[in-house]
Amino acid sequence: MFKILKYSFFDLMRSRWSYVYFLFYLMLGIVLLFLNNDTSKAVITLMNIIIVLTPLIGTIFGIMYYYNSREFTELLLAQPIKRSTIFLGQYLGVSLSLSLSLVIGLGIPFILYGIFQSSAIFNFLTLLLVGAFLTFIFVALAFNVALSNENKIKGFGYAILIWLFMAVIYDGLFLISLMLLEEYPLDRYSLIASMLNPIDLSRILILLKLDISALLSYTGALFKKFFGTNLGMISSTLVLVLWVILPVMRIIYKSKKKDF
Amino acid sequence: MAISSSFAQTVEVCASCNVKTLKEAIAIAPKYGKIVVKKGIYKEHDIEIDKPISIIGENNPVFDGEKKGYVLIIKSDSVSISGLHLKNVGQSYTKDFAGIYISKSEHFKIDNCTLSDVFFGILAEKSHHGIISNNTISSVVKNEASTGNGIHLWHCSNVTVAENELFNLRDGIYFEFVTDSKILNNFSHNNLRYGLHFMFSNNDEYHNNTFTKNGAGVAVMFSKYITMTQNIFKENWGTASYGLLLKEIYDAEIENNEFDQNTIGVYTEGSTRINYKNNTFNRNGWAVKIAGACYTNKFEKNNFLYNALDISYNSKLNDNTFDENYWSSYTGYDLDKNGYGDVPYRPVKLFSYMVNKTPETIILLRSLFVDILNFSEKVSPVFTPDDLLDNNPLMKPLK
Numbered sequence: 072m073f074k075i076l077k078y079s080f081f082d083l084m085r086s087r088w089s090y091v092y093f094l095f096y097l098m099l100g101i102v103l104l105f106l107n108n109d110t111s112k113a114v115i116t117l118m119n120i121i122i123v124l125t126p127l128i129g130t131i132f133g134i135m136y137y138y139n140s141r142e143f144t145e146l147l148l149a150q151p152i153k154r155s156t157i158f159l160g161q162y163l164g165v166s167l168s169l170s171l172s173l174v175i176g177l178g179i180p181f182i183l184y185g186i187f188q189s190s191a192i193f194n195f196l197t198l199l200l201v202g203a204f205l206t207f208i209f210v211a212l213a214f215n216v217a218l219s220n221e222n223k224i225k226g227f228g229y230a231i232l233i234w235l236f237m238a239v240i241y242d243g244l245f246l247i248s249l250m251l252l253e254e255y256p257l258d259r260y261s262l263i264a265s266m267l268n269p270i271d272l273s274r275i276l277i278l279l280k281l282d283i284s285a286l287l288s289y290t291g292a293l294f295k296k297f298f299g300t301n302l303g304m305i306s307s308t309l310v311l312v313l314w315v316i317l318p319v320m321r322i323i324y325k326s327k328k329k330d331f
Numbered sequence: 332m333a334i335s336s337s338f339a340q341t342v343e344v345c346a347s348c349n350v351k352t353l354k355e356a357i358a359i360a361p362k363y364g365k366i367v368v369k370k371g372i373y374k375e376h377d378i379e380i381d382k383p384i385s386i387i388g389e390n391n392p393v394f395d396g397e398k399k400g401y402v403l404i405i406k407s408d409s410v411s412i413s414g415l416h417l418k419n420v421g422q423s424y425t426k427d428f429a430g431i432y433i434s435k436s437e438h439f440k441i442d443n444c445t446l447s448d449v450f451f452g453i454l455a456e457k458s459h460h461g462i463i464s465n466n467t468i469s470s471v472v473k474n475e476a477s478t479g480n481g482i483h484l485w486h487c488s489n490v491t492v493a494e495n496e497l498f499n500l501r502d503g504i505y506f507e508f509v510t511d512s513k514i515l516n517n518f519s520h521n522n523l524r525y526g527l528h529f530m531f532s533n534n535d536e537y538h539n540n541t542f543t544k545n546g547a548g549v550a551v552m553f554s555k556y557i558t559m560t561q562n563i564f565k566e567n568w569g570t571a572s573y574g575l576l577l578k579e580i581y582d583a584e585i586e587n588n589e590f591d592q593n594t595i596g597v598y599t600e601g602s603t604r605i606n607y608k609n610n611t612f613n614r615n616g617w618a619v620k621i622a623g624a625c626y627t628n629k630f631e632k633n634n635f636l637y638n639a640l641d642i643s644y645n646s647k648l649n650d651n652t653f654d655e656n657y658w659s660s661y662t663g664y665d666l667d668k669n670g671y672g673d674v675p676y677r678p679v680k681l682f683s684y685m686v687n688k689t690p691e692t693i694i695l696l697r698s699l700f701v702d703i704l705n706f707s708e709k710v711s712p713v714f715t716p717d718d719l720l721d722n723n724p725l726m727k728p729l730k
Contacts, residue, residue: 112637123699242700249692250685257691265694274698286594286616286639287693294691295570 072156072163075147079164083136089172092128096176104184110191114198117177118277121202122270126209127234129169133213134230136165138223145331158214158326162319166210170203177202197280201273204311208269209234211318218325237270245271258293266307269314276307344392345369353378353386353394360384368392368415376421379404388414391445396420396430405433411440420449422477429454429479430468433461441466451479452500457486464493472499472523480505480528481519484512492517502528503545510534517541525550526567529557537562548573548593557583567593574615577602585610595620596638599628608632609729617643617683626650634728635659635678639696642678642719645687649716653678657725665726676724679715681708 220226265271370390421428429451439461452468481497493515497503503519514537519526526542529551536558548567564574574593590596596615600622611634612618618638628651663672
């Protein structure tokens with residue numbers, strides 16, 4: 072598996088798109104920091120960008136990589152290698168290279184700016200961690216879609232739809248349901264509903280770090296317990312891990328059965 | 332003995348002096364005399380001062396009330412007390428024990444005293460024309476019922492409260508039925524309830540005070556003609572914390588204050604004819620939350636910087652005006668370069684309207700969908716009051 076991972080990883084590292092992605096974050100970091108002059112505000116702006124953009128890029132890269140390397144995959148399948156190894160290796164290769172672009176691209180300007188001396192260092196680290204998590208989650212989702220769809224156009228469409236659903240539509244439905252059910256106690260429901268969407272979950276995780284937790288906990292006792300203590304931090308991180316593990320399990324399961 | 336020591340109308344109290352307790356000294360001191368208390372620890376409580384006198388502590392003599400009741404009780408006009416350290420005031424659920432209790436007296440002066448482990452710190456009732464300055468008052472907070480207020484004035488007038496530091500109390504400063512008084516340069520922090528609490532007190536002013544990390548910030552209720560300038564309301568974070576809570580206030584001036592990182596910067600309810608000018612609202616959850624029945628309030632030349640929600644409004648009716656403020660979330664342009672944005676700013680977002688109706692929706696704060704919603708509401712307001720806008724939003728923050 073490690074060999075395939077290495078191959079995928081270096082293959083992607085050499086590709087133009089990784090550099091573009093890396094340069095994009097580099098520019099973004101530099102512009103935000105040196106025009107804003109305030110690390111904690113830059114972290115907030117970055118949050119808005121990261122929770123929308125990393126899933127999108129992860130989805131597109133994941134699905135493109137799978138379809139493009141199909142011939143190579145078929146070649147590998149002819150060798151005496153376990154199937155799950157091949158797909159996991161590719162998956163990890165894509166996710167790692169994307170995460171690396173993100174971490175290094177944003178890391179360089181922040182280090183140059185002096186993040187180590189700033190109190191925003193933990194907020195920044197949370198941000199990078201959440202970005203990496205989102206990459207892993209959405210690449211896994213894209214691989215799932217690709218494994219289930221032979222048709223490239225269809226697969227691409229579904230993958231984009233998943234992103235659109237998670238990033239925008241889900242919140243819309245969530246908001247409407249909250250407004251419709253306003254006469255009922257909603258705290259438990261809204262906590263669970265936001266756990267079911269990795270993008271919402273990441274947003275909350277970062278908000279918790281950014282001192283807005285008091286604002287959130289204004290709402291009720293359960294919110295207070297969740298956002299006011301470490302419970303919120305720990306459980307949202309755990310659910311994020313779960314969000315990586317479950318799609319990866321499905322990749323393994325699907326790849327074992329898939330007929331090429 | 333009395334004659335010899337009151338030679339200059341001064342009585343000295345110390346462990347090795349002729350007069351060993353303050354009670355004795357008060358008994359023998361002449362009217363308008365002076366008592367000097369030397370360094371030492373005096374275990375006395377319920378010391379009653381019934382004649383005009385000044386008591387001066389040298390090198391911080393300590394009066395230990397041993398938790399038995401009041402320490403000093405002032406029942407006469409023209410009493411001044413300075414440089415004492417009073418501690419261990421009694422605690423009671425029926426009596427308001429205080430470090431210094433002032434009853435029906437005029438022209439009192441209390442300065443440079445330290446009061447620690449108090450129930451009430453300085454409690455004044457029906458007293459007028461006094462000065463309370465440069466004191467440090469603290470307690471050990473347990474809960475609201477078993478802790479008193481730092482400086483508590485009831486039915487007083489023309490009192491100046493200045494340069495005091497108050498912490499770990501229930502309310503730092505509490506005013507009830509107090510008129511024509513001033514609160515200046517105080518630092519009230521880490522109190523269980525309010526840093527400053529006003530009830531039924533008219534024509535008062537407070538300037539240059541700092542209120543930080545109090546349980547619920549500062550509350551001004553049922554009062555008229557209050558002036559608040561250059562105060563700092565900071566870090567009142569918590570589930571029910573306000574920088575400033577206004578309830579049933581008329582004709583107040585709120586100028587040059589700084590509201591920094593509070594859950595709610597200003598919460599106002601039933602308040603009319605209030606002018607907010609040159610204030611800075613920085614990184615609050617809500618900068619201003621306006622509940623019902625607030626009429627003809629004016630917000631002019633304020634800075635609204637990076638608040639999660641700028642203004643929250645719970646009705647479609649609007650009688651308040653916003654003009655020439657700086658809003659960090661303003662996205663308009665200034666083509667004629669006159670310093671004012673060409674497009675009016677709508678401080679009430681659709682999202683803040685929703686949060687008002689269904690508080691749980693706050694969980695969607697800063698999500699992409701909410702941004703899209705806010706944008707569409709900005710283009711054509713349906714839910715938010717359509718006349719609530721700032722026609723001259725500033726392009727640059729005010730200094």
